[in-house]
Amino acid sequence: MKTLTAARAARLASTAATGPDRGVLARRAWRLLLAAGDAGDREAIDAVWHQWLREPRQDAFDALRRWRPGFVREVCSLAVSPTVGPASRARMAAICVEQGIAPDDAAERVVFHLLTGQFEKVHDSDPALLAEGYQTADPALRAMLRDALAADGDFDLPGFSARTTSPTTRPDSSPATSPRPATGTACGGSPRNCRCARRSRPCAGSTTGAPTTRRGGRCSRGWPAATLT
Known part of the structure; x- marks a missing residue:
């Protein structure tokens, strides 16, 4: 399968974000992204990740969990990070609770x-x-x-x-580092x-x-x- 360019992957992710049940174009865009992501296309995976950050969806969550080994940790990080806006942080926290995920x-x-x-x-x-x-x-x-x-x-x-x-001190009474x-x-x-x-x-x-x-x-x-x- 031919890999996607970053620009095309971003367009497909934006189109697919309308939801898999909301139109032919959205469903087609999502199928293309799924196929590309399952084939290891980094542009497709990154596009879905960045789109999911703006508009979290369950189907994208499930795909990203397969594609990105550190996905769960990243989501948990965003849920408590002070560099994230309060509304987005609360949204990530709600997703963590709903999905039952937490740091190891x-x-x-x-x-x-x-x-x-x-x-x-x-x-x-x-x-x-x-x-x-x-x-x-x-x-x-x-x-x-x-x-x-x-x-x-x-x-x-x-x-x-x-x-x-x-x-505190160590058991040998030497100063602890x-x-x-x-x-x-x-x-x-x-x-x-x-x-x-x-x-x-x-x-x-x-x-x-x-x-x-x-x-x-x-x-x-x-x-x-x-x-x-």
């Missing part, structure tokens, strides 16, 4: 659940993971996490901050004490945050290259 890393996942308002999952997680996620976050993400935690008066923010910033995960929780002992974890409505700042990239053997939050507005 345990600490990253609990941070993701907190920042996307999935408080019952935070409640069911290991209490140490939130502190670990906070420790490994960059300053911008730490501020977002504090905003999310501060939305409920039951959170012991001063105690949480003290536990996650206190100096990076802090160890704290064992405290944002709720002063157990997430079960937190109203935020029991209620269904998201707290303020619940769709801000970021995924992680590896640095120095630990996770450091960073943002995907794709940016929404």
